[in-house]
Amino acid sequence: MQTLFQVTSWQFWALLSAVFAALTAILAKVGVSDINADLATFIRTVVILAVAAILVTATGQWRAPGGIPPKTWAFLALSGIATGLSWLCYFRALKLGPASQVAPVDKLSVVFTTLFAISFLGERISAKAALGIVLIAAGAVLTTLK
Incomplete structure (x- = not known):
């Protein structure tokens, strides 16, 4: 259990992911209440893109696109498509149902x-x-x- 709280452990980051995912459900449920679920997903995606760009820039992780192998591009693109579809479905579910039931099914x-x-x-x-x-x-x- 000692490794759980070490910043270099996968457990630490997985636990943070779970906490942020929980916050996502609650914040999204409130945020989607007055607008279309697809528009809400788009707004969320733009914010995520901006945060990721800031993080990559701040940590000096930018790479030339040509230096990234085609297999990596293909699988990350497919992952992005899956993520986008997941988010669209998730926000639609949150719009229609209670967060306390949507999140566990998710x-x-x-x-x-x-x-x-x-x-x-x-x-x-x-x-x-x-x-x-x-x-x-x-x-x-x-x-x-x-």
């Missing part, structure tokens, strides 16, 4: 990611991790029941 992405990682990347998980994935799925389903 977290089924953890289950899907694990299944895809096993199927396409050849990753293996322990029985304990598999149980955790089953519990995440069960929890998402339980949040949607009335």
